[in-house]
Amino acid sequence: MSTTNLINSNLHNSNKGMLICKDCGRVICNISDNLDCYKISYICRCGSMGSAEVNSVKLNIADSPSAVLKGNHIICPCCNLSLLALMPENYINIAFRIKCKCGHTFNKFKNYSDINKRLSEYNL
Numbered sequence: 001m002s003t004t005n006l007i008n009s010n011l012h013n014s015n016k017g018m019l020i021c022k023d024c025g026r027v028i029c030n031i032s033d034n035l036d037c038y039k040i041s042y043i044c045r046c047g048s049m050g051s052a053e054v055n056s057v058k059l060n061i062a063d064s065p066s067a068v069l070k071g072n073h074i075i076c077p078c079c080n081l082s083l084l085a086l087m088p089e090n091y092i093n094i095a096f097r098i099k100c101k102c103g104h105t106f107n108k109f110k111n112y113s114d115i116n117k118r119l120s121e122y123n124l
């Protein structure tokens with residue numbers, strides 16, 4: 001019952017798995033089964049922009065804490081599940097709004113980085 005909306009991207013599975021830039025084949029991130037719904041936008045290293053969206057409800061982030069970045073994994077601080085595995089060598093920038101299956105929604109992560117700083121450029 002979920003619908004996947006892909007722009008300039010391929011997904012390894014129907015709505016989970018590796019998110020791939022259609023223009024150059026780079027893997028941008030790996031989308032975990034632990035996500036209920038999400039919107040992810042990126043600028044690939046090749047210069048193309050793309051996005052993937054599943055269950056396109058406008059996710060409420062008002063009461064949610066920041067996710068945690070451990071290595072290249074975005075972790076839910078409430079249930080400690082891994083939500084996204086990032087491939088930072090393959091993109092210039094990435095932004096996301098993701099909902100963990102425990103119910104919490106995140107659009108940022110704690111560890112400071114240029115990626116985090118540039119999230120405000122996106123209207124997710």
Ligand SMILES: [Zn+2]
Pocket residue numbers: 021022023024025026044045046047048
């Ligand atoms: Zn690319």
Ligand SMILES: [Zn+2]
Pocket residue numbers: 076077078079080081100101102103104
């Ligand atoms: Zn969670």
